[in-house]
Amino acid sequence: MTKKRVRQTSILDLVSSHVVGSQEELRMLLLERGMDVTQATLSRDLRDLGLARVSTEDGGRYVLPESLVSDDGKPLLDNLLPQLFSRIDGVGELIVLHTVRSGAQPIAEAIDQEEYEEVLGTIAGDDTILIVTRSAEARASLTRRLLNLAGEV
Numbered sequence: 680m681t682k683k684r685v686r687q688t689s690i691l692d693l694v695s696s697h698v699v700g701s702q703e704e705l706r707m708l709l710l711e712r713g714m715d716v717t718q719a720t721l722s723r724d725l726r727d728l729g730l731a732r733v734s735t736e737d738g739g740r741y742v743l744p745e746s747l748v749s750d751d752g753k754p755l756l757d758n759l760l761p762q763l764f765s766r767i768d769g770v771g772e773l774i775v776l777h778t779v780r781s782g783a784q785p786i787a788e789a790i791d792q793e794e795y796e797e798v799l800g801t802i803a804g805d806d807t808i809l810i811v812t813r814s815a816e817a818r819a820s821l822t823r824r825l826l827n828l829a830g831e832v
Contacts, residue, residue, distance in 0.1 A: 686714055687724050694730060699741045731785070756789035757828050764829035765806070769818050772799075774810040776825065783808045797821045 680688075689712055690705065699705045702721050709716055716724075730741045742762075763782030768775050778786055787803035790810065797817035802809045812818040826832045 683724075686716065686720075687728055689714060690721075690724055690728060690730070694741045700739050705741070731781070756786070756793055759785055759789050760825065760829045764825075764831070767822055767825060767829075769822055771815055772812045772818055774808075774812060774818055774822055774825075776808040776810060778806050778808070780806050782806060795821060795824075 686709070689709060693699060693705060693708045697708065699708065702718060702725070705725075706716060706718065706721055709721075725741070732739050732741050759782075763778045763786055765777040765779055765782075767777070776783075776786065783803040783806050787801040787808045790798060790801050790808070797812045797820055799811040799813060801811075810821070812821055823832070
């Protein structure tokens, strides 16, 4: 097994068995296992592994990508939204949903996967999603649903 593969296997093991809130914490845990890595290498490994840093009540933490998707590989909105939601607003047929940094893409994909009747489409940036709905009533209904899923109601 290559050094990279051993290191990445260790990262997955550490993230699944510890609450890891920062790259520095993860770097120290790897050091305890005899792996001295630079921040740049660790950043590449996290990106390669698809690990997501999500906000929790206790602060940020890294999670395994499979904890954010269903058994069939689709993103689970009810798992993602509470972890990545920041705020929501809207006008007319438009909803603007704000997430933590890097949270918009997975949330928009999960909304698209839900195939909500109210939704015409989504456009996601880094931390903001524009959701176009069929009507102002559809916007209000979907906003309530999203707030409920996010645990904000």
